[in-house]
Amino acid sequence: MTAERSAATYGEVVERDVVIVGGGPAGLSAAARLASAGLAVTILDEQPELGGQYYRRPAPAVARHWGDHRPEGGRLIAQVRAAGVECRTGHLVWGVDDDGRTLLASDDAEHPVRLRARHLVLATGAFERVFPFPGWQLPGVTTPGFAQHLAASDHTTIGDRVILAGSGPFLLPVACSLIELGVRVAGIAEAGRPYRPSLRALGTLGHPARLRELASYAARLARARVPIWQETVVLRADGRDRVSSVTLAAAARPTRPVRTVEVDALCVGYGFRPQTDLARMLGCEVRIDVASGDAVPVTDAAGRASRADVYVVGEAAGIGGVHAAKARGLAAAHDILAREARVAVPVSEARRVASARRRLERFTALTDSLYPGPAALLATLAPALPADTMVCRCEAVRAEEIRTTAAGSADGDLNATKAWTRAGMGPCQGRECGFAVAGLVRSVMPRRGAGDGESRVEVFPSRLPVRPVPLATLLELAGPESQKGDA
Numbered sequence: 001m002t003a004e005r006s007a008a009t010y011g012e013v014v015e016r017d018v019v020i021v022g023g024g025p026a027g028l029s030a031a032a033r034l035a036s037a038g039l040a041v042t043i044l045d046e047q048p049e050l051g052g053q054y055y056r057r058p059a060p061a062v063a064r065h066w067g068d069h070r071p072e073g074g075r076l077i078a079q080v081r082a083a084g085v086e087c088r089t090g091h092l093v094w095g096v097d098d099d100g101r102t103l104l105a106s107d108d109a110e111h112p113v114r115l116r117a118r119h120l121v122l123a124t125g126a127f128e129r130v131f132p133f134p135g136w137q138l139p140g141v142t143t144p145g146f147a148q149h150l151a152a153s154d155h156t157t158i159g160d161r162v163i164l165a166g167s168g169p170f171l172l173p174v175a176c177s178l179i180e181l182g183v184r185v186a187g188i189a190e191a192g193r194p195y196r197p198s199l200r201a202l203g204t205l206g207h208p209a210r211l212r213e214l215a216s217y218a219a220r221l222a223r224a225r226v227p228i229w230q231e232t233v234v235l236r237a238d239g240r241d242r243v244s245s246v247t248l249a250a251a252a253r254p255t256r257p258v259r260t261v262e263v264d265a266l267c268v269g270y271g272f273r274p275q276t277d278l279a280r281m282l283g284c285e286v287r288i289d290v291a292s293g294d295a296v297p298v299t300d301a302a303g304r305a306s307r308a309d310v311y312v313v314g315e316a317a318g319i320g321g322v323h324a325a326k327a328r329g330l331a332a333a334h335d336i337l338a339r340e341a342r343v344a345v346p347v348s349e350a351r352r353v354a355s356a357r358r359r360l361e362r363f364t365a366l367t368d369s370l371y372p373g374p375a376a377l378l379a380t381l382a383p384a385l386p387a388d389t390m391v392c393r394c395e396a397v398r399a400e401e402i403r404t405t406a407a408g409s410a411d412g413d414l415n416a417t418k419a420w421t422r423a424g425m426g427p428c429q430g431r432e433c434g435f436a437v438a439g440l441v442r443s444v445m446p447r448r449g450a451g452d453g454e455s456r457v458e459v460f461p462s463r464l465p466v467r468p469v470p471l472a473t474l475l476e477l478a479g480p481e482s483q484k485g486d487a
């Protein structure tokens with residue numbers, strides 16, 4: 001089946017065997033396998049190039065001068081194109097049509113596209129988990145992922161003297177990337193205490209490849225004499241036109257300063273949250289993960305969601321790193337091929353992928369157990385957040401307004417707080433502030449949810465459009481009648 005332009009629907013209509021949203025490691029792995037078996041596959045990504053976060057392509061000038069930092073990503077993309085996958089980069093999938101199965105997208109030139117398929121694969125990845133603090137709006141304060149992009153894709157540094165803070169293993173490779181570019185990493189403030197001998201940590205011995213990766217980061221950080229301050233969080237950032245110093249506090253007493261360090265950049269992130277807005281809009285069942293507070297799609301081992309025509313793979317299905325993302329993409333491809341009954345997947349291949357997926361998921365569970373659960377961290381950080389801290393930057397809503405509104409609402413409902421304060425209603429749709437808003441709401445409603453996982457954090461509902469689109473796109477998709485006006 002091929003794409004066609006329909007005068008009746010005002011927009012290109014694409015009908016395929018499989019439509020994949022997200023051209024990162026998970027989506028690419030699924031696409032390559034499905035197309036090589038003869039299925040008609042379209043992959044869409046809002047970015048101008050395929051690759052996603054991990055295989056993001058370096059800028060051409062950087063590639064010419066420094067080479068490709070992740071050549072395996074380039075090879076996977078080439079494989080996808082060679083297999084005949086229709087690649088629609090610069091295409092944002094921003095909603096679902098009223099029929100509940102047609103995806104609504106538009107390209108860089110704002111041309112609307114409707115896509116239908118027998119199988120939808122959502123490989124929409126993750127976004128960084130942030131938590132505000134006084135001074136987080138200052139220039140020079142970013143997330144670790146942004147610093148990593150600048151370093152890996154553009155060979156550009158975020159600053160000369162940097163502190164990384166937050167929690168999770170991602171802080172380590174980011175610090176190493178910065179060091180390679182000559183940045184002085186003044187320290188890593190980790191909210192938990194994962195780097196200490198423990199019986200649990202011994203479990204990593206069962207994953208030698210991952211352990212080697214970790215050991216290489218540790219060795220590079222030790223050579224560069226980077227201190228790691230455990231059980232430490234950011235209290236505030238100060239500076240006039242740009243961040244010039246960071247004050248850190250003990251994680252257990254986040255209002256008490258323990259040290260101030262001079263820097264010209266600060267990167268703070270608490271790991272990643274699955275991007276599930278499209279899955280939720282398609283009506284796929286989600287569960288709230290007690291440890292993270294995130295909405296995680298309910299899927300089987302192959303990534304099949306509660307709707308049989310939808311698969312959720314990669315980090316959209318749960319945070320697990322690039323290797324797990326690829327294994328999940330392949331597992332979904334195998335399941336689709338089995339259902340299509342066109343090509344038999346060799347038993348050895350299916351077993352290899354399934355066992356890799358299980359092994360990587362065990363490793364993720366082990367890693368997660370070494371770092372503090374985000375929901376528990378939030379329960380400590382949210383009550384300590386100063387009243388005038390800007391929480392929702394899109395709509396300029398401060399901590400106190402959220403607390404007061406939540407305290408005044410009958411049941412501390414997250415969505416009611418959003419409606420009253422507008423927190424989470426801006427262009428990012430709560431991706432930046434949602435975690436903190438949920439924590440603030442819970443901090444004034446301590447008894448809510450007791451017995452249902454004390455650390456539970458709710459998420460904002462998914463709304464159409466999932467990202468801002470021009471009004472003209474909405475009107476064009478609505479059809480010619482909507483553009484005539486009332487006259």
Ligand SMILES: Cc1cc2nc3c(=O)[nH]c(=O)nc-3n(C[C@H](O)[C@H](O)[C@H](O)COP(=O)(O)OP(=O)(O)OC[C@H]3O[C@@H](n4cnc5c(N)ncnc54)[C@H](O)[C@@H]3O)c2cc1C
Binds near residue numbers: 045047092093315
């Ligand atoms: C900012 C950031 C930086 C990261 N950097 C690293 C790193 O350096 N090293 C590392 O090991 N891990 C990194 N990660 C973790 C990393 O995401 C994964 O391990 C891996 O890339 C997951 O693969 P994926 O295919 O599931 O998702 P991703 O690689 O995130 O790919 C998802 C793709 O879906 C696209 N997409 C999402 N929603 C839509 C939509 N509605 N319409 C169209 N396209 C859409 C996105 O543009 C993206 O290209 C990073 C994560 C983030 C959020």
